Amino acid sequence: MKFKITENVDWVGKIDWELRKFHGEEYSTHRGTSYNSYLVKDEKIALIDTVWTPFAKEFVENLAKEIDLNKIDYVIANHAEMDHSGALPELMRHIPDKPIYCTANGVKSLRGHYHKDWNFQVVKTGDKLSLGKKELVFVEAMMLHWPDSMMGYLTEEAILFSNDAFGQHIASEHMYNDLVVQSELYEEATKYYANILTPFSPLVTKKINEVIALNLPVNFICPSHGVIWRKNPLQIAEKYLEWAADYQENQIAIIYDTMWDGTRTLAEQISKGIKQADDKVTVKLYNISRSDINDVVTEVFKAKAILLGSPTINKGILNAAAALLEMMKGLKFKNKKAAAFGCYGWSGESVKLLTDRLSEAGFEIISDGLKTMWQPGDAEFAQALEFGKAFAKKV
Numbered sequence: 001m002k003f004k005i006t007e008n009v010d011w012v013g014k015i016d017w018e019l020r021k022f023h024g025e026e027y028s029t030h031r032g033t034s035y036n037s038y039l040v041k042d043e044k045i046a047l048i049d050t051v052w053t054p055f056a057k058e059f060v061e062n063l064a065k066e067i068d069l070n071k072i073d074y075v076i077a078n079h080a081e082m083d084h085s086g087a088l089p090e091l092m093r094h095i096p097d098k099p100i101y102c103t104a105n106g107v108k109s110l111r112g113h114y115h116k117d118w119n120f121q122v123v124k125t126g127d128k129l130s131l132g133k134k135e136l137v138f139v140e141a142m143m144l145h146w147p148d149s150m151m152g153y154l155t156e157e158a159i160l161f162s163n164d165a166f167g168q169h170i171a172s173e174h175m176y177n178d179l180v181v182q183s184e185l186y187e188e189a190t191k192y193y194a195n196i197l198t199p200f201s202p203l204v205t206k207k208i209n210e211v212i213a214l215n216l217p218v219n220f221i222c223p224s225h226g227v228i229w230r231k232n233p234l235q236i237a238e239k240y241l242e243w244a245a246d247y248q249e250n251q252i253a254i255i256y257d258t259m260w261d262g263t264r265t266l267a268e269q270i271s272k273g274i275k276q277a278d279d280k281v282t283v284k285l286y287n288i289s290r291s292d293i294n295d296v297v298t299e300v301f302k303a304k305a306i307l308l309g310s311p312t313i314n315k316g317i318l319n320a321a322a323a324l325l326e327m328m329k330g331l332k333f334k335n336k337k338a339a340a341f342g343c344y345g346w347s348g349e350s351v352k353l354l355t356d357r358l359s360e361a362g363f364e365i366i367s368d369g370l371k372t373m374w375q376p377g378d379a380e381f382a383q384a385l386e387f388g389k390a391f392a393k394k395v
């Protein structure tokens with residue numbers, strides 16, 4: 001599959017309908033994804049990014065049907081992660097001497113991944129590559145989301161090739177933002193931001209403001225995953241500025257793991273208490289061991305406060321709650337309140353452990369938590385209800 005974006009710019013990537021886990025098992029992709037590669041034709045011809053390694057052969061064979069590979073003058077590697085650079089070894093086998101334009105960190109990463117001494121051409125922000133009538137202007141985007149990340153702006157066509165930024169994991173035969181279901185598009189774009197870009201929010205704000213200050217026209221934003229933004233393309237940049245500013249909605253997420261339903265029933269009572277104190281707030285409950293961790297992280301991203309529950313096991317907490325804490329610590333959420341809860345039979349360490357780890361992960365702890373012994377009964381349910389009310393009031 002290929003399609004034209006403009007007369008001189010083609011999409012030549014790969015739609016991956018089957019992908020359900022990305023970054024190993026780290027990220028769930030319920031709607032598949034695409035690896036977007038772009039061919040820009042002017043007096044000179046540039047190929048921007050490639051596709052993931054398993055599709056390398058197919059990608060190069062298809063590309064060769066579009067263009068004599070020897071006619072490609074420049075290869076642009078905006079990002080060295082394998083989902084975009086994975087077909088470079090196969091491509092460069094055919095055109096070994098062609099220059100690869102990337103950042104200085106890009107050279108390190110590409111050499112580190114593939115151990116090849118290709119004809120690297122290092123570029124920095126503001127460097128221009130003339131293609132004839134059009135120019136490709138490079139913009140380094142360090143830590144958005146790797147040290148080597150880079151974007152390119154194509155003059156005349158006013159296209160921003162943004163690489164991972166503004167992407168979404170969506171496989172669709174409709175590759176434009178105005179042709180897909182908007183709620184699905186934003187669900188995936190939000191999940192992508194929450195799970196990948198949150199730790200880099202200050203840099204997101206800085207980079208977007210830097211690009212906006214250039215006052216360039218933007219007709220298309222072409223990311224490296226998912227659909228191309230062509231209808232009001234800057235809407236996603238505006239959304240990113242909102243998400244980068246310690247985003248939150250009027251939502252409280254209650255997340256728990258449970259062994260024999262004690263902690264689950266506490267969670268349900270707490271949610272009732274919250275709703276009794278504040279009927280406007282959205283309360284969502286997730287059993288973390290039965291939920292998709294990336295979807296839960298997205299709900300944490302949207303929440304102004306969370307409650308995390310686990311019973312005590314072996315003086316510790318259950319695995320799924322520990323995995324979520326580890327993930328949240330790395331994501332560095334800001335401006336979110338939290339507390340812990342859980343039931344126990346003997347020693348009862350879980351609530352303190354959860355509280356300490358929530359604090360380490362950057363949450364503001366607003367309560368000592370709720371700890372109850374054995375299966376909750378009427379007294380514990382009443383206690384959980386009051387705990388929920390008090391938590392809602394403090395939030």
Ligand code: FEO
Binds near residue numbers: 081083146224225
């Ligand atoms: Fe950072 Fe889509 O790779």
